[in-house]
Amino acid sequence: MLNEYISVKFLLNNPNFKALQLTFFCLYLQGMCFKAHTQIILLKLIPRIIKMIKIAIIDDEKEMSSILSNYVNKYAKEKNIDINMDIFQSSTDFLTNYSGYDIIFMDIKIKNDIDGMETARRLRLKDSSTTLIFVTSYEQFAVKGYEVMAFDFIIKPIIYEDFSLRFTRALKHINKDINNNTVEIKFGNNIKIISINDIYYIEAISHSLLFHTTNGDYKGSGSLREYESKLERNNFYRCNNCYLVNLRYVKNVEGLDIYVNTTKLNISRPRKKGFLSALNRFLGK
Secondary structure (H helix, E strand, O other): OEEEOOOOHHHHOOHHHOOOOOOOOOEEEOOOOOOOHHHHHHHHHHHHHOOOEEEEEEOOOHHHHHHHHHHHHHHHHHHOOOEEEEEEOOHHHHHHOOOOOOEEEEEOOOOOOOOHHHHHHHHHHHOOOOEEEEEEOOOOHHHHHHHHOOOEEEEOOOOHHHHHHHHHHHHHHHHHOHHHHEEEEEEOOEEEEEEHHHEEEEEEEOOEEEEEEOOEEEEEOOOHHHHHHHHHHHOEEEOOOOEEEEHHHEEEEEOOEEEEOOEEEEOOHHHHHHHHHHHHHHHOO
8 A cells, every 4th residue: 555645735826716715635546657758748637627617697587597506505505616607686787897707697577677587688699609597487488498508497486496406506617618619738847728718819938829809818838729629619710820819809800910919010911811801701791
């Protein structure tokens, strides 16, 4: 029998692991030796497990918002998962301040504001992949929910057992698609998992990469060609030797200049025709 201490000190310096606040103890191994590559395996597995879940609740009734938020917190505590939750009592405020969520609980009947179904239609113009769960007293709305790609329904009055079941189902749905919706940024012994939809563009600088995202810039290793092959199907296009651009953030094209969010980048002449074709396909033109 062999006791091995696996050094994971470098993990704790990675911003992706700050929320964990865990202490790694020795791993007890029997009949086998751990080699250095074990650390790499751990690095690849852990980020997927600890992804913080972003949740929004939209309900004009304070009592119902309180019940839902209490249920979310109770579930998170029971399952030991990290959550970030925003509560909106106005559907207009929700749409105006939308910042991207993994799971959204939305009331269908919202008084003196945009109703839930119309809010969902407008939401889908901003985000086609978020997991939407309607909260309603009316079962007949279930059919209409398919029009806006609702993942599930919770019927009022809500009991925790039913909420827990549907929340679990939603989390499994998110985890199933995580490899398709995220990329790994590697730099040294660190790995950070980020959402593809959060990337404005990737910039090649010398022998490294800089990922410009909605949450800031991240330095990584690898080649632009590697990420181009991974992200081409996610509506990314390489506009020159230095930039791989997320087409969803292209605001304008003027000559050989493109505006990605608020940044001006350059298109090489040989790539301009292909870039414009890809952009028009993305825009449905």
